[in-house]
Amino acid sequence: MEIEPGRDFIRDMIGADLAAGRHQRVVTRFPPEPNGYLHIGHAKSICLNFGVAAEFGGRCHLRFDDTNPTKEEQEYIDAIKRDVQWLGFDWGEHLYHASDYFAQLYAWAEGLIGAGRAYVDDQSQEEMRANRGTLTEPGRNSAFRDRAPAENLDLFRRMRAGEFANGARVLRAKIDMAAGNFNLRDPVIYRILHAAHPRTGSDWCIYPSYDFAHGQSDAIEGITHSLCTLEFADHRPLYDWFLDNLPVPSRPRQYEFARLNLTSTVLSKRVLTELVRHGHVSGWDDPRMPTLAGLRRRGVPAAALREFVRRIGVARADNLVDVAMFEHVIRDLLNKSALRRMAVLRPLKVVLTNYPAGQGEELEALDHPEGKDGPKRSVRFGREIFIERDDFMEVPAKKFYRLAPGREVRLRYAYLITCREVVKDKAGDVVELRCTYDPATRGGNAPDGRKVQGTIHWVGAADAIAAEVRIYHPLFTSAEPAGGENFAADLNPVSLEILNHCRLEPALANAPMGDPVQFERQGYFCRDLDSSADGLVFNRTVGLRDTWAKVAAGGR
RNA sequence: UGGGGGAUAGUUCAACGGUAGAACAGCGGACUCUGACUCCGUUAAUCUAGGUUCGAAUCCUAGUCCCCCAGCCA
Numbered sequence: 364m365e366i367e368p369g370r371d372f373i374r375d376m377i378g379a380d381l382a383a384g385r386h387q388r389v390v391t392r393f394p395p396e397p398n399g400y401l402h403i404g405h406a407k408s409i410c411l412n413f414g415v416a417a418e419f420g421g422r423c424h425l426r427f428d429d430t431n432p433t434k435e436e437q438e439y440i441d442a443i444k445r446d447v448q449w450l451g452f453d454w455g456e457h458l459y460h461a462s463d464y465f466a467q468l469y470a471w472a473e474g475l476i477g478a479g480r481a482y483v484d485d486q487s488q489e490e491m492r493a494n495r496g497t498l499t500e501p502g503r504n505s506a507f508r509d510r511a512p513a514e515n516l517d518l519f520r521r522m523r524a525g526e527f528a529n530g531a532r533v534l535r536a537k538i539d540m541a542a543g544n545f546n547l548r549d550p551v552i553y554r555i556l557h558a559a560h561p562r563t564g565s566d567w568c569i570y571p572s573y574d575f576a577h578g579q580s581d582a583i584e585g586i587t588h589s590l591c592t593l594e595f596a597d598h599r600p601l602y603d604w605f606l607d608n609l610p611v612p613s614r615p616r617q618y619e620f621a622r623l624n625l626t627s628t629v630l631s632k633r634v635l636t637e638l639v640r641h642g643h644v645s646g647w648d649d650p651r652m653p654t655l656a657g658l659r660r661r662g663v664p665a666a667a668l669r670e671f672v673r674r675i676g677v678a679r680a681d682n683l684v685d686v687a688m689f690e691h692v693i694r695d696l697l698n699k700s701a702l703r704r705m706a707v708l709r710p711l712k713v714v715l716t717n718y719p720a721g722q723g724e725e726l727e728a729l730d731h732p733e734g735k736d737g738p739k740r741s742v743r744f745g746r747e748i749f750i751e752r753d754d755f756m757e758v759p760a761k762k763f764y765r766l767a768p769g770r771e772v773r774l775r776y777a778y779l780i781t782c783r784e785v786v787k788d789k790a791g792d793v794v795e796l797r798c799t800y801d802p803a804t805r806g807g808n809a810p811d812g813r814k815v816q817g818t819i820h821w822v823g824a825a826d827a828i829a830a831e832v833r834i835y836h837p838l839f840t841s842a843e844p845a846g847g848e849n850f851a852a853d854l855n856p857v858s859l860e861i862l863n864h865c866r867l868e869p870a871l872a873n874a875p876m877g878d879p880v881q882f883e884r885q886g887y888f889c890r891d892l893d894s895s896a897d898g899l900v901f902n903r904t905v906g907l908r909d910t911w912a913k914v915a916a917g918g919r
Numbered sequence: 920u921g922g923g924g925g926a927u928a929g930u931u932c933a934a935c936g937g938u939a940g941a942a943c944a945g946c947g948g949a950c951u952c953u954g955a956c957u958c959c960g961u962u963a964a965u966c967u968a969g970g971u972u973c974g975a976a977u978c979c980u981a982g983u984c985c986c987c988c989a990g991c992c993a
Contacts, residue, residue, distance in 0.1 A: 370933075396993050431992065488991060495989055499921050502989090533991055543922035545989050554991040573993050597923055597988050619924085621986095626930085632993090674942065676932040678925095681986055685930050688943045698956060732953075764954080773952060807952050818952045884953045911954045 371677035373411065373618060377419060377588055386587045389421035392459075393447070394577070394591075396428045397439035397561070400647040400654040401446045403668065403689075404623045404630040410672040411620070412590055413452040424584055425454035429462045430576045432560040440561065442647070446655040450665050457584075461576045462562045464583055468571045469523065471579065471609045472534060472553055476515045480608055481552065482508055483518040484535050491533075494540075495548055501541035502548045508537065522555055525568045529555050536575075538604065546601045550574055578602040582611035589615045592622040593679065623675065624683045627837040628653050629846045638838070643854060650891075650902050651835045651858050661835065662879055662889035662904030664700075667693045683843060693905050697879050697887040702730050705742065705775065705820040706867040706882040706901075708832055710749035712824065713796045715780065718746040723825060726806070728776040740870050744777050747824035749866045750796075751884075754819040757785055757793060762914055764816035766796070772817040775883065779804040779815055820883045827866035830899040833891065834860040865901075872899065879904065 380386055391412040395401065401409075416423035425447060429435050447454070475481035484507045486494070496502035510518075519534055521527065534553035542548055552575035557568045581589045589602075596619045606614060623630065630653060638644045638652070647654050650661035658668065671692045675684050705728070723745035730738040750766070759767040766772045771781040784797035803810050807818075836858045844853045867882075874880055874890045882888050886906035893900040 375935090394993090398993080428993065434992070491991080492989075497921085497989060501921085530991065535991095545922080547922095548989085551991050556991085570991095572991075577993085593924065594987055595993090599923090621925085674931080678932070680925050680931095682931060685944065688931070691943060694955090703953080732951095732956075762954090775952060777952095815952090817954080820953075881953085881955085884955070886955095907953075907955050909954075914954080 371620075372679070373588075373590060373620060373677055374415060374418070376618070377415060380587070381419060388587075389416055389419045390424070390585050390587045391416045391421065391590060392424040392426050392581065392584065392586050394426045394428045394461075394580075395443050396431070396434070397436060397443060398431075398434040399439060399632040399636050400442050400652075400656055402630050402632075402635065402652075402654045403625065403628075403658065403671075404653075406450060406655060406668045407623045407672050407675070407677075408590070408592070409447060409450055409452060410669055411677060415588070415590075421587075422457060423452070423454060424457040424459055424586070426459040426580060426584070427461065428573065428577065428580075429460050429560070429562065430570050430573060431556070432558040432570065433556060435561060437561045442656065446659075449659060450655060450668060459580070459584060460562055461571075461580050462560060464576070464580055465563060465567060465571070467583065468576060468579060469569075472571070472575070473516060473519065474610070475536065475552075475608065476519060476534075477512055478608070479512055479537070481515065481534055481536050482510050483515050483522070483532050484508070484549075485532050488530060495545065496540070504540050505535075505549070508549070519553070522553070522569050523567075525557070527555055529557055531555060534569075536601075536604070538601075544597055544600055546574065546598050547604070550601060574598060574601050575605065578605050578615065578617070579609065579611060581615035581617075582606060582613050585613045586615040589617045591617060591619055593619045593681075594622075595619055619679070620677050621679050621682055624681070624843075625653065625689065626683060626686045626842045627839050627844065628686060629839060629844050629850065631846045634846050634850050637850070643851075644838070650833070651838050659877070660892065661902050662877065662887060663693055664696055664879065667696045670696065686837075690905050694887070694907070697881065697904070701879040701881040701887055703728075703732065703881050703883050704868055704871055705822055706830075706832075706865060706871065706885070706888075707749045707751050707820065707822050707827070708862050708865050708882075708885065709752040710864060710866050711752045711755055711793065711796065713748050713750050713780070713798055713821070715746050715748070715800045716783065716797050717799045717802075720746055722746070723823070726776050742776065742868055742870075743823040743826045745823050745825045748774070748821045749824055749827060750774075750819055750821050752793075754817075755782070755793070755796060760915065763911075765819055766798075766817070771815050772819055773804075773807050773815050774800075774821045775818050776807055777805075777821065778802070778807070779809060820885075822866045822868050824866075826869050828869055828872050828899065830865045830867050830871070830901055832862040832865045832888070832901045832903065834862065834903045836860065867899070867901075871901075874901075881907075 393412045413423040484505050494503045533551045535549045538547045540548050553569050556570050599617050648656035648660045671689050725741040727739050728742050754765040778800040780798045780800045782798050786795035788794045838858045839853045840855045876890050887904040888901045891900040891902045
């Protein structure tokens, strides 16, 4: 699919910067913290950063913001790389880590101390909090704020040498305890963390804070436009303060945009982590998860993510995008590309009483309805077939034009059949239909030109293959899930629906893993990696638009 | 109410002093061997009040409402 770049305030501004000669080329970066998997919200940032760089002939770096070894893991680093590539972006040679700059950041911290702009604070975490002030009251200076640079330097070096326990001291920038912006109330820039780092091992026991690492990393890499989400807008004055007070090699600028919110979806990494940890989902790649790994496994093409992100645009206003827009983009894409197959999810047996027993025949079916002369496959027809339970109503509702007693419908690519008899079990449930077929309608058209209202899908009982099909529903019930401490209250108890007795046409037996296929009249599906020799498993990526369901629901 | 940010159809985004427009959702219809797709039609918005201007969503003033910030997380 041809994706036209969007127009937004970020692109406008970068275009203006380039036109004014403020930069020769644009350099952006996508800076994930490896403490979880990437989700659809990250896709917005990835598409923005890599997209903008590509559109303006610049480059985009992938940089891991790995300044907190207590939360970060190699597994996440690997997963993030895989997901960014899958989304369709390439950082080339430009793979970096904030940890690559630990030595430089440390040297800059010593420089700040020497200049009297940073000090070692011995206050406990509680004392610091108590002295930070409130929204309306200024903070109070620490008793250690005016330590001499030499003493600060000595203490800082001893912090680095491992002489102190976690939390015993921190290094703080000396800015303004009375600032209205909390980020300027002497922010912590180094803390003691006796923890092994995925990349630097045990080289360090002090680690820079986000604020002390991010802007400087941008400067080291020559980033021109540092794009981040709105909640970092308050950090911009601090970002600039470090760049103003340190001998950095370049001068990046930070710009903020609104993060993505999606209806009935939680994009809080904290909550997603807990869903995984507490077993509410099978893992980060559970197809119900809004993670890129989950969406991929579910069958969502990377191009759909890109197109979705393009359509929602980029702005600074808070937003809550209807997940229906995302689903529309997925269908739009898959409609064009997915092969068509027939599959019966909730089978109802049909016996064609006038079809000779022990016989069968091959019928032709299109792989895609728009390719009338394109690829075809054959499907096996016979005396016994399965149809969808929902395609039969003993007492047809108004506007229901599928199968009912005495009624004639078309079996897709096969024959017109008429329901003659309904067989029930002792409980009164319909277990079988006895129908007759019209041999003159082979292929689906009546020579006398008579029309039927409904066309339904089917599979031949003789050669249908069994499969499990998984239907996914939102993980959360409310349109705007809380996402807070008690997110569990919002959890949808039936987010996973497993259909165990599905019957598929045999061509589906060797469907390649992950490739999209349309089960006609039902939706887009793909073979799941849980499939094994003794069991085929399919995921429903997204259902087809279902006007009948709407009519039926409205009629009640 | 200390600092920062934001308000345009139900939703998301345009309109950059000159006719408020698109997509999704909704509704109605056409077509159809997928109640899909496609096509056509249609409902529907500038937070409020003043001001500047021939002309304001856009500029000014005063309000209102919403979001973010008091981690040694990012």
